[in-house]
Amino acid sequence: MSISVRKERILQAVVEDYINTARAISSSDVQAKHLPELSSATIRNELSALEELGYLYQPHTSAGRVPTPEAYKLYIEKLMPRRKLTNSELDLIKSYFSNQVVGMGDVLRKTAKVISEITNYTSIAVASDMNDAIIENIRIVKLTPHSALVVVVTDRGVLKDSTVQVEGELSDDYFDTAARFTLEAFRGRKISDLASPDPVIEQVCGEFKVFFDTVMQIIVNYSDQLRPEDFMLEGVSKIFDQPEYNSMERARAMMGVLEGRERLFPVLKAREDMQLSINIGRESSNALSDCAIVTANYIVDGKPIGQAGVIGPIRMNYSKVVSVLDYISQTLKGSSDNESGGIAISIQNTYNTHNTDHDGKE
Amino acid sequence: MSISVRKERILQAVVEDYINTARAISSSDVQAKHLPELSSATIRNELSALEELGYLYQPHTSAGRVPTPEAYKLYIEKLMPRRKLTNSELDLIKSYFSNQVVGMGDVLRKTAKVISEITNYTSIAVASDMNDAIIENIRIVKLTPHSALVVVVTDRGVLKDSTVQVEGELSDDYFDTAARFTLEAFRGRKISDLASPDPVIEQVCGEFKVFFDTVMQIIVNYSDQLRPEDFMLEGVSKIFDQPEYNSMERARAMMGVLEGRERLFPVLKAREDMQLSINIGRESSNALSDCAIVTANYIVDGKPIGQAGVIGPIRMNYSKVVSVLDYISQTLKGSSDNESGGIAISIQNTYNTHNTDHDGKE
DNA sequence: AGTTGGCAGTCTAAGGGCTAGAGTGCTAGT
DNA sequence: ACTAGCACTCTAGCCCTTAGACTGCCAACT
Numbered sequence: 155m156s157i158s159v160r161k162e163r164i165l166q167a168v169v170e171d172y173i174n175t176a177r178a179i180s181s182s183d184v185q186a187k188h189l190p191e192l193s194s195a196t197i198r199n200e201l202s203a204l205e206e207l208g209y210l211y212q213p214h215t216s217a218g219r220v221p222t223p224e225a226y227k228l229y230i231e232k233l234m235p236r237r238k239l240t241n242s243e244l245d246l247i248k249s250y251f252s253n254q255v256v257g258m259g260d261v262l263r264k265t266a267k268v269i270s271e272i273t274n275y276t277s278i279a280v281a282s283d284m285n286d287a288i289i290e291n292i293r294i295v296k297l298t299p300h301s302a303l304v305v306v307v308t309d310r311g312v313l314k315d316s317t318v319q320v321e322g323e324l325s326d327d328y329f330d331t332a333a334r335f336t337l338e339a340f341r342g343r344k345i346s347d348l349a350s351p352d353p354v355i356e357q358v359c360g361e362f363k364v365f366f367d368t369v370m371q372i373i374v375n376y377s378d379q380l381r382p383e384d385f386m387l388e389g390v391s392k393i394f395d396q397p398e399y400n401s402m403e404r405a406r407a408m409m410g411v412l413e414g415r416e417r418l419f420p421v422l423k424a425r426e427d428m429q430l431s432i433n434i435g436r437e438s439s440n441a442l443s444d445c446a447i448v449t450a451n452y453i454v455d456g457k458p459i460g461q462a463g464v465i466g467p468i469r470m471n472y473s474k475v476v477s478v479l480d481y482i483s484q485t486l487k488g489s490s491d492n493e494s495g496g497i498a499i500s501i502q503n504t505y506n507t508h509n510t511d512h513d514g515k516e
Numbered sequence: 517m518s519i520s521v522r523k524e525r526i527l528q529a530v531v532e533d534y535i536n537t538a539r540a541i542s543s544s545d546v547q548a549k550h551l552p553e554l555s556s557a558t559i560r561n562e563l564s565a566l567e568e569l570g571y572l573y574q575p576h577t578s579a580g581r582v583p584t585p586e587a588y589k590l591y592i593e594k595l596m597p598r599r600k601l602t603n604s605e606l607d608l609i610k611s612y613f614s615n616q617v618v619g620m621g622d623v624l625r626k627t628a629k630v631i632s633e634i635t636n637y638t639s640i641a642v643a644s645d646m647n648d649a650i651i652e653n654i655r656i657v658k659l660t661p662h663s664a665l666v667v668v669v670t671d672r673g674v675l676k677d678s679t680v681q682v683e684g685e686l687s688d689d690y691f692d693t694a695a696r697f698t699l700e701a702f703r704g705r706k707i708s709d710l711a712s713p714d715p716v717i718e719q720v721c722g723e724f725k726v727f728f729d730t731v732m733q734i735i736v737n738y739s740d741q742l743r744p745e746d747f748m749l750e751g752v753s754k755i756f757d758q759p760e761y762n763s764m765e766r767a768r769a770m771m772g773v774l775e776g777r778e779r780l781f782p783v784l785k786a787r788e789d790m791q792l793s794i795n796i797g798r799e800s801s802n803a804l805s806d807c808a809i810v811t812a813n814y815i816v817d818g819k820p821i822g823q824a825g826v827i828g829p830i831r832m833n834y835s836k837v838v839s840v841l842d843y844i845s846q847t848l849k850g851s852s853d854n855e856s857g858g859i860a861i862s863i864q865n866t867y868n869t870h871n872t873d874h875d876g877k878e
Numbered sequence: 879a880g881t882t883g884g885c886a887g888t889c890t891a892a893g894g895g896c897t898a899g900a901g902t903g904c905t906a907g908t
Numbered sequence: 909a910c911t912a913g914c915a916c917t918c919t920a921g922c923c924c925t926t927a928g929a930c931t932g933c934c935a936a937c938t
Contacts, residue, residue, distance in 0.1 A: 180901055193911050216901045216918045293657045297669050307659050391771035409753035555882050578889045578930045
């Protein structure tokens with residue numbers, strides 16, 4: 155099932171040239187830039203064979219070859235060089251994270267920004283959902299005599315806090331009692347268990363219902379994963395640099411998808427056991443069907459904080475993107491074990507090239 | 517300096533038709549749709565006169581007329597009908613604000629979203645800067661033995677809070693004392709006065725420096741106005757519906773400006789004494805030079821919370837946009853006094869039509 | 879004086895045909 | 909197994925032409 159070394163070299167040449175130029179690659183292109191020792195005719199034969207194998211296709215007769223998703227898959231798994239980041243890239247990353255980072259949202263934002271800046275693709279960062287976080291603490295802080303701040307703390311960090319208005323002027327004692335009650339009811343519970351109303355808690359809450367409700371609201375807010383504040387896009391305008399989005403329709407469709415975050419969420423749910431996930435044109439939604447999405451899981455202090463990655467044309471500089479995501483992921487983790495956790499690649503299952511004869515040649 | 521009623525009617529017709537169709541309006545268009553009692557030749561004469569007055573211009577000979585910024589100004593000030601919102605629009609607005617709104621960020625977001633949805637333009641909402649807010653309260657809440665949440669409360673509401681890590685395990689008493697000290701130092705001070713390091717406070721802080729620093733950090737964060745979380749864009753992809761952004765270059769430039777929030781901020785600083793500000797193609801930055809920006813000041817409970825508005829082509833449906841912004845502004849304010857606070861209009865100062873002869877007609 | 883029909887003149891946008899060039903597949907020869 | 913050469917194909921860009929859309933102006937009309 156393996157192809158000859160020469161075919162691999164040629165395929166790699168085509169993929170890389172195509173990534174750089176966005177134009178169908180001809181036999182003479184390959185010869186000139188990569189294999190001057192062979193004639194273009196020989197390369198033509200090889201290209202033809204690679205097409206037969208499903209790695210290449212021609213946009214039309216008398217055009218060069220373009221890689222199929224299959225080809226990108228092979229390229230990523232086997233042919234792609236693992237680049238080291240350049241010094242200026244490393245400096246840029248350092249400069250982003252050297253200033254104090256305040257809170258998880260800030261980490262996400264900076265990560266997205268630096269990824270976009272280095273790769274020149276649109277980047278996305280999402281906070282991982284908090285469904286299996288466990289409530290450790292609840293604080294109710296009196297702000298004024300008729301309002302208080304409710305803070306929910308989990309083993310993963312502070313959930314968003316929320317101010318609550320209460321009627322009448324209330325004493326410090328009242329708030330203290332409320333806090334004790336509330337904490338007792340919620341401590342040790344898992345977020346996902348609380349998404350639906352809980353009869354036990356309903357019963358306990360009594361006169362402190364307003365606080366219980368607020369806590370519940372904060373929690374419910376966190377269990378659905380669509381909170382816009384945990385979804386960062388950076389470098390959106392960079393898609394326009396890609397020739398594949400040079401037509402208005404495509405650009406518009408793409409913008410629509412990026413904005414309507416809902417459709418993006420399922421795509422981003424990367425496999426948690428793999429460090430990187432690469433999705434090549436695999437989504438049902440037609441706007442994403444000619445996109446590639448590369449996401450990495452990010453872990454800080456042993457806790458998963460979310461995914462970040464890039465979205466761009468299928469013709470993406472995987473080598474660079476993978477290197478950058480890998481590096482940043484290692485940096486945030488803080489560990490220096492360099493074992494890259496593996497890459498899960500999924501590609502479009504039926505790429506409509508012309509029918510391939512299954513039964514030998516012609 | 518005033519023009520004839522008939523000229524006004526014709527100008528209004530041209531402006532409205534152009535807003536609807538985005539195509540140069542011909543004399544026969546005006547005749548057919550608005551003034552069937554006149555001949556197209558008469559209208560041609562009037563159009564020619566309006567061009568002489570600087571309200572219209574022709575993209576080329578043998579094309580119809582297009583309004584100049586002058587024309588839009590007159591239209592907004594005098595000719596534009598003040599629409600009432602339709603029931604479905606009112607329902608939409610109500611539905612957005614009926615669910616509980618959590619915090620100021622939420623108000624901004626929802627406002628932006630509903631504006632974009634109703635007007636079909638890209639909308640922007642920014643929180644007003646907090647420079648003249650006064651610190652009322654500071655709370656330090658112990659979360660774990662080695663971390664605490666610092667909350668700064670002003671007369672305008674809760675500033676962002678921030679967690680602070682401290683070394684070693686510290687007692688409740690320690691945090692209480694820290695809170696008392698910190699509060700004493702900051703209470704009653706204005707945000708803008710604290711943007712630069714304050715020697716008095718520096719002196720006082722002593723062993724609680726870490727808390728003082730955190731408070732300062734929160735404050736400084738608020739005095740520069742570029743916090744991305746207080747800047748919402750909604751309906752970005754809607755610019756693509758506008759034919760004036762049908763070329764890639766323009767679309768790309770526009771996206772760039774929207775993303776690089778820095779250049780947008782000064783434009784949004786609306787005049788505070790006016791309810792609405794309309795900016796027609798007035799910005800230096802070339803990308804915004806053919807944009808119109810309409811912003812309204814939003815006031816909740818007597819306190820300014822920010823500006824919201826739309827950004828779109830100069831050929832904008834001002835009638836609808838103004839009605840919507842007006843209505844929402846009134847709604848949020850809670851008052852039902854229907855005096856619309858006035859509109860400040862500024863237009864491009866030198867619109868380069870062909871030279872107008874100042875000295876009578878030839 | 880204000881208004882109108884008619885007409886010549888002008889400019890654009892869209893369609894059609896043409897050509898240069900790029901690239902392939904095939905065949906025959908090394 | 910490789911290569912040179914050639915016929916064939918398809919595209920992208922260019923020019924040309926034309927239909928149509930408007931205007932401006934003039935002369936006639938009210």
